[in-house]
Structure formats: C-alpha cells, structure tokens
Amino acid sequence: MGIVEGLFVLLFLLVGIFFNSLGVVSLYRFPDVYTRMHGATKCSTFGSLFTGLAVIVYTLFRYLSAGESRFLVLAIHTFVAMAVLLVTNATGAHAIARAAHRSRIDPKFAVVDRLAEKEGRRRRAA
Amino acid sequence: MFIFFASFLMYLLLVWSGGTIAPVEFAVAFLLATILALAARTWVPSYRFSFLKILNPLRWISFLYYVFVPFGIALFKANIDVAIRVITGNIRPGIVKLTPDLKSDLSRMILADSITLTPGTLTVDVDDEGAFYVHWIYVRDENPSEEEIYGSFASWARRLAD
Amino acid sequence: MSITLFSWTVGIYAVLIVLVFGRLISGPTIPDRAVALDTMNSLVVAIMIVLAAVYDSVVMEDIAIVYAGLSFVSTMFIARYIEGGM
Numbered sequence: 553m554g555i556v557e558g559l560f561v562l563l564f565l566l567v568g569i570f571f572n573s574l575g576v577v578s579l580y581r582f583p584d585v586y587t588r589m590h591g592a593t594k595c596s597t598f599g600s601l602f603t604g605l606a607v608i609v610y611t612l613f614r615y616l617s618a619g620e621s622r623f624l625v626l627a628i629h630t631f632v633a634m635a636v637l638l639v640t641n642a643t644g645a646h647a648i649a650r651a652a653h654r655s656r657i658d659p660k661f662a663v664v665d666r667l668a669e670k671e672g673r674r675r676r677a678a
Numbered sequence: 679m680f681i682f683f684a685s686f687l688m689y690l691l692l693v694w695s696g697g698t699i700a701p702v703e704f705a706v707a708f709l710l711a712t713i714l715a716l717a718a719r720t721w722v723p724s725y726r727f728s729f730l731k732i733l734n735p736l737r738w739i740s741f742l743y744y745v746f747v748p749f750g751i752a753l754f755k756a757n758i759d760v761a762i763r764v765i766t767g768n769i770r771p772g773i774v775k776l777t778p779d780l781k782s783d784l785s786r787m788i789l790a791d792s793i794t795l796t797p798g799t800l801t802v803d804v805d806d807e808g809a810f811y812v813h814w815i816y817v818r819d820e821n822p823s824e825e826e827i828y829g830s831f832a833s834w835a836r837r838l839a840d
Numbered sequence: 841m842s843i844t845l846f847s848w849t850v851g852i853y854a855v856l857i858v859l860v861f862g863r864l865i866s867g868p869t870i871p872d873r874a875v876a877l878d879t880m881n882s883l884v885v886a887i888m889i890v891l892a893a894v895y896d897s898v899v900m901e902d903i904a905i906v907y908a909g910l911s912f913v914s915t916m917f918i919a920r921y922i923e924g925g926m
Binding site for chain 3: 554580588592650
C-alpha cells in the first residue's frame, strides 16, 4: 500500500512541478502579454490540478487504509478547490486578455489581428 | 431556483465533516441560499435557468463525460503543445475570428473557457453577436475553420447549455 | 513518505513564487503584471492544498477555496481597471 501510494503521489507531484515551472519560465521566455498568458494560464492551471490530484490520491489511500472519514472530507474539499481553480483561472485570463486588447496593447509579431480590424472599422464609422 | 439549490447543497457539502449534520446547519444553509438566490435575481434579472433542463440527469452525466473525456484529452494535449513551444520558442501569434453561433451566455462561457484551456488558443473577446476572437499561438490559417480551433466543443456546449 | 514529498513540493513552489516576482516588478505593461499575479495566486492555492494534506487540516482547504475565489475577484477588478471602466 505504502509503495503504490508513494509512487502515484510522486508521479503526480513531479508532473505538477514540471508544468508549474514551465508556466513560470514562459513568463520570461515569450515576447508579449498574450503569449505569456498562454504559458502562464494553461501550465499553472494544469500543474495545480495535478498537485491537487496527488493530494486526492494520498487522502483516498489514507481513507481506504485507516477508514477515518476525515480524509474523505479532505479529498472532497480538494476536489472543490480544483474545480474552482479550473473555472476561475480560465475566466480570469480571458478578462485580462480582453482588457489588454481594449487598452491598445497590440500582440507582438502578430500575423493577423481580426479584432483590431473590426474595432478600426467601428472607429472610422463613428 | 438553480442558484438556491446549488448553494444549499454546496454549503452542506462543505460543512459535512464525516458524521451527521446538525439541524442548525440546515437552517443556516437555507438562509444563505435564500439570500444568494435573491441577490442573484436582483443583480442579473435576465438570468434564468429552466428548472427541468437543469434537473435532467442526462445533462449532468454528459457534462461529467465532457469534462473528463474530450476536455481532459484536449487539456492534456494543450499542455504538451505549450510545453514544447515554451522550450523551443517556436511561435507565430495572431488573433482570428470565429462564429460558432451560440445563444445562451452559459454555453458561451463553457466554450470560451474550453478554448482558453485547449491547444494554443486563448479567447480574447466575445461580442454581442456571439463572434469569438481567439488568440492563436501558431496561426496556420488566417480564416480557420471551427474544427481547426476547438474540434467538437461548440456542439458540446450547445448540447450542454443552449 | 508522502509527507516528505509534499514538503519538498511546497519548497519548490515557494521558489517559483519568488521567481515570478521578477516579472511582477519588471513587467513592461500592467497586463503583464496582472498575469504574473494570477500565476502567483494559482501557485499559492496549490501550496495551500498541499499544506492542508501535510498538516491534515480541512480548514486550510476551505481557505484555499475562498482564496481562489477572491483572487478571481481581484483579477476581475484589475482587468476592469486596465480597461478604464473604473
């Protein structure tokens, strides 16, 4: 029991650490705010999800071996926290992207920008 | 009504600590859920859920299936893709327009969040007509088809919440 | 054994948060800083989840949930501010 649990926890934690680190690296590596957002949002959400998954595996193994419902409660709360994180991170990134574009921060090296085209037409018409 | 039941059950789920729940917790849950439902109705009066639609268990099962199978696979692919791009620095960004034609706000939210968490795409803006402006990290086509960006997610969002 | 792994994870995430501070301070535009703050928040939530397992306390998990919600609200306000709606 101990070995299996440890292996699963180690695997999930390593994946989580790997993706969270990539999210931080992408903050420095990409040229502008939109591409940074790709790295930071996706990788840190995914990394935190896997960290939560490690905690869930640990608590469920504890629940199965010890039978204390305290661990089940911990697992349920971790699951809720993960769901909240999944929804809020994606929506928050969307809000920042929209705000950045509305405050005229252009995507660097962009080959096409349909949103600016649409707003340009609207500005000329008004 | 949906908000009332959702917050009621959520409160009970969060206060449950292994044993039985004290009766006073039910009263508190009822009070808080009532306040929340009334507040939501005041803030967003146009926000209506069809009660029958929401209670349909088939919808919940298909939602869970969606979250764990197509969305989970896409999330996994997205992260491998972004990981490779972070390491190699191979990008060709741009903002493209898509018109998936969704009516309700909830389905648009599901699709926008799904786009944000899937390979190389990030929703920047959604206008009133339901056109999505998507930042794409590697533009292969300046006028992309819907399949290229998000596969079958639009039909899923329509089935789940439209 | 798992507790040791969790403790090391917390340490690594703390280092990552310190690294994010560089972008938070030097970001050329405000949205850059907002993205850095968002990343920090999700790392903090991850740390809280792991510490809840280490210290075996459900309350910490509740705080993680509330923290995630509040960080979402603060991100929304920052976005609103960048747009110029406030």
